Every structure is written in C-alpha cells, then in structure tokens.
Amino acid sequence: MRALELIRQVNESGVPAAEAWDRLFQIADCSSELLMEVVLTLHDQKNYEQAVECLSSSLRNDHGQAWTYDILAMEMKLAGRPAAELNRVLQSRVDFAAGNVQQMLIAAAMLSRFEAHPEALQICRQATSSAPEAPEPWLLGRSIADKTGSPADRVAFRCGILRHVWTEDYAALHAEARTVVKEILKELERSGKLAEASAARERLDEASAIDLRIQLKWTGSADLDLSVDEPGGERCTYRNRLTKNGGRLIHEDGGSGSGKSGSRIEEYVIHTAPAGEYTAVIRFVFGKVTTGNVVVDVIRHQNTPSEKRTRQTVSLGPQDTRLPITLESGRRP
Secondary structure: OHHHHHHHHHHOOOOOHHHHHHHHHHHOOOOHHHHHHHHHHHHHOOOHHHHHHHHHHHHHOOOOOHHHHHHHHHHHHHHOOOHHHHHHHHHHHHHHHOOOHHHHHHHHHHHHHOOOHHHHHHHHHHHHHHOOOOHHHHHHHHHHHHHHOOHHHHHHHHHHHHHHOOOOOHHHHHHHHHHHHHHHHHHHHHOOOHHHHHHHHHHHHHHHOEEEEEEEEEEEOOEEEEEEEOOOOOEEOOOOOEOOOOOEEEEOOOOOOOOOOOEEEEEEEEOOOEOEEEEEEEEEEEOOEOOOEEEEEEEEEEOOOOOEEEEEEEEOOOOOEEEEEEEOOOOEO
16 A cells, blocks of 8 residues: 555654655655545544644645645644644635635545544535535535534535526435435424424425426427526526526426427526516427427426416417516515
C-alpha cells in the first residue's frame, strides 16, 4: 500500500515531519487520491499531528484543493491546534473555492468519508445557498443527513429536493422524499416531539405545493414544443429552461418519446409563482399527432386545499397555438 510506504518514509527520514513531507511532495507524483489515502490512514491511526503536517505541506507545494482545507481544519481541531489557526484555514478554503459548487461538494464528500458529517452538511447548506436550483447539493446533503440520523436535516434536504430537483428521475426522487418525511413525522409524533413534527409537516406542505403546472400531452410521432410566457415578459423554452421567476420545463419530450405512437408529454412547472397572466405556446415542428389534437392540463395550487385542475383539447394548425392562463394568486411577490 503506497500510503503506508510514504508514511514510513517520513517517519524514518530523521528530519522534522514538515521538511520530510515537503521533500516527498517535491519529488513524488502525489495524486489527489493518494493524498486522501495517506491522510485517511493517518486519521485512522489517530496520528492527527502528522496528518496536519502532510496536508499543510501539500498546500505549500501546490497540491491543494478545496477539500484539503476542510480536512486540514478538522485534523487541526483533533490535534488541539488553536482556534485561530482553524479559522485561517477555513477562510482560505472560502477564498480558494470562491463559490465553486463542485469543489464544495467534493469537500463535503471527503468530510463525510472522515465521518465529519456536521461539517459536511454545513458545506452542503452553503452549496444549496449558492446554487439552489442545482440538484447535486440537495442529493448529497440527503445522503449525509441520513448518516447523521438528524430528523431536522433529513427533512430539510428532502424538502429541498421536492422544491428544486427536477431531473429526469424527479418522480422517483420526490416519491422517496415524501415517503421518508412522512415516516419521520410519525416517529416524531410517537416520541411526543409535537413541535418538531408540526414544523416538519409545515415544511413538507410548503415544499410540495406548486403554484402552477402546465402539461402538454399527445400521442403520435409529432415533435411539439411547449413554451410559456410569464408575467414580466420572460419566456420559458427548451433553450431557456429555468427563468428568473423559477419557472422551468421539466420534461421536454418532443420527438423523443418511446415508440412512434407512444404517449408524449412536455411540462412547465413553477413552484413559487407571481400572480398574473401566463401564455402557453404550442409549436408544431414535424411529424403526426395521432388524433390531430393535443390535451393541455393546467393545475393551479397543486397539492394544496385550493388545488384546481382544468383540461382543454386543442386542434393544432400551421401557426403557433397560444393559450392564455390566469393565475389569480401566487406566493412570489
């Protein structure tokens, strides 16, 4: 195992650890994976001071990444280093990453490997704040929260998934999120933690509510495009899938459905919408709609007591079909 060999070389070098690590980093090809293996080995050996020297040397010799700072701060804490040193390291990580969500997620995943789950979750929260519509921070946060067993964190990240994650497999992700949150609610109630259960239920209800959803459905080989004009003038299209209001196309199936006569669907969803006038625009591109008609379902205030559904059958022509849709109340100012 190369990690053990590097550690042995440092221990037997006869020079201070900082100098020995510097020599190794200057002459050895030390990949990020190998560095992590070395530090994880030292951590398991509870040799925290050696881990600090190794990571510090990696930074001095231009081997540092965003995760290096987080692991270094954790090892410093375990080694009993002064708080001022830890704060300087963590500030360096912030400066190094500079809002790079991918680097933040790597750091969170690394911390989770060291079972530093609270620290990893904090980075996931920072990532969701920086990029709330990116699915990865919510999904990683869910996995780490499950390891902590914290009901509040498990609920928070799953409600984030309900609000912000609309990848192709969103239906399965949303179903899992609702199922787990409801199980947590029952456990909180059984344990007599009624205030926590109430807060979690309120959070689930808010995350599940969708102010406006528009579904275009048809059968056949036709390629159709759905776009939506929002109050304020922005149009949500396959080229502009996420608007400033938070409106998005979550399923673009024109010409890509399964089978020439299969069912097709395109959907627009806006979780927290401004009230006003919307316009659904349907464009015929090519192919054949089996019946010559399409169905447009409009769902207002989905998953709330005020939910209202309407359905309209529309005959397509050579020109774009425009359907006005009024949302009388929305949760976005």
